[in-house]
Amino acid sequence: MKNNDLQLTQADQLGALLAEIAILEEKADAIKKTMREVGGVHEGVLFRSTVVASNRSNTDWKALCKAQNIGADVIASHTSVTAVYSVKTTSK
Numbered sequence: 001m002k003n004n005d006l007q008l009t010q011a012d013q014l015g016a017l018l019a020e021i022a023i024l025e026e027k028a029d030a031i032k033k034t035m036r037e038v039g040g041v042h043e044g045v046l047f048r049s050t051v052v053a054s055n056r057s058n059t060d061w062k063a064l065c066k067a068q069n070i071g072a073d074v075i076a077s078h079t080s081v082t083a084v085y086s087v088k089t090t091s092k
Contacts, residue, residue, distance in 0.1 A: 015089045 006012075035042055035051055042049040065075060 011089065014087070015091060018089055019091075 008016075035049055039051045039053075042051075064070075
């Protein structure tokens with residue numbers, strides 16, 4: 001059987017696109033890494049890239065609740081649940 005004879009499904013098309021995206025993201029990440037190391041503004045013919053440094057803080061809510069003796073029932077009463085759908089695609 002030749003590759004031309006395959007009837008590609010949406011799952012096959014999605015998998016192929018995700019593989020291409022992974023390659024492009026790897027290339028983009030390498031360029032971003034170099035730009036971060038240099039810093040500043042990077043001028044191109046069509047685009048300008050600016051390296052921006054910032055700090056992000058994250059709160060460990062689980063540890064905070066434990067330290068404050070906040071019980072699971074109180075946490076549950078202040079927790080909302082939202083349905084989330086995702087499509088997982090792997091190669092065969």
